[in-house]
Amino acid sequence: MWLFEQEGFDNALRISHVIVGIMWMGLLWFFNFVQVPAFAEMEAAARNNALDKLTWRALWWFRWAAMATVVFGLLIIAVFPDLYDGDYWGSTAGVTLLLGIIMGLVMAANVWMVIWPNQQIVIANARNVQAGGEANPDAAAAGRRALMASRQNMIFSLPLLVFMVGASHFYNVTHFEQFDLSAGMWLVYFLIGVAIIAVLELNALGRISGTGNGGLNVIYETHKNAMYTGFVLIAAFYVLAEIVLRA
Numbered sequence: 001m002w003l004f005e006q007e008g009f010d011n012a013l014r015i016s017h018v019i020v021g022i023m024w025m026g027l028l029w030f031f032n033f034v035q036v037p038a039f040a041e042m043e044a045a046a047r048n049n050a051l052d053k054l055t056w057r058a059l060w061w062f063r064w065a066a067m068a069t070v071v072f073g074l075l076i077i078a079v080f081p082d083l084y085d086g087d088y089w090g091s092t093a094g095v096t097l098l099l100g101i102i103m104g105l106v107m108a109a110n111v112w113m114v115i116w117p118n119q120q121i122v123i124a125n126a127r128n129v130q131a132g133g134e135a136n137p138d139a140a141a142a143g144r145r146a147l148m149a150s151r152q153n154m155i156f157s158l159p160l161l162v163f164m165v166g167a168s169h170f171y172n173v174t175h176f177e178q179f180d181l182s183a184g185m186w187l188v189y190f191l192i193g194v195a196i197i198a199v200l201e202l203n204a205l206g207r208i209s210g211t212g213n214g215g216l217n218v219i220y221e222t223h224k225n226a227m228y229t230g231f232v233l234i235a236a237f238y239v240l241a242e243i244v245l246r247a
């Protein structure tokens, strides 16, 4: 049966990867475009109830979808070593996919190591206040840390999708004739990409301009700013590819 052959299994993994990836990105965009603006307009009691009943559930699907996306993504590579060999990673599709994977891994780390722990503080506080307890003075700062990481993931999600889909559809042999890509050009593209990802991530963690407003943090101030930043990144990576990767 085709499904149990290498190629069939690879396709099943790709479909699984895309399904859980859509669930992850869908919830990420729901949090950014819908939940955060709605919470800003809701009364405290209603917001606390929503955090308790709605956000809590959404975060379960969100973090496990993130985990599953990473696992299926890595399995696609693991079951097809003859496709993802040294030549592949040295190609245009290889270097762009690699940057997409680095973004995806940083995003998954943001989910599990920043957003989830901080949201647990926010939700515990909401439940405590609902039960008549004292508000936790650290909850607002925890919410801000989670928000910045979430908006950073929103920013990464746009170029990440271009890298993922591009690997088979446009950063490939037909369009970029990439198999004679020089090691120097590969390195330039890769290092610029990693530098952009690192600066943005450090900024989102508050290591560059703190977790407050101002400075580079303007990109996290509204979900629209985060979205525009994501589209600017798509354009920047495309122009960089035209300059550096075009044979």
Ligand code: HEM
Residues within 6 Å of the ligand: 014, 017, 018, 020, 021, 022, 024, 025, 069, 070, 072, 073, 074, 076, 077, 097, 100, 101, 103, 104, 105, 108, 160, 161, 164, 165, 167, 168
């Ligand atoms: C986090 C680590 C991730 C890894 C290791 C990973 C790995 C991969 C790999 C190896 C491919 C196949 C590329 C090819 O040769 O065509 C792929 C494709 C794809 N990935 Fe990811 N990915 C990750 C994250 C994501 C995320 C967050 C999404 C969001 C939805 C995503 C969506 C896709 C899509 C839509 C494709 C295209 C499928 C295809 O055309 O075959 N990936 N990914």
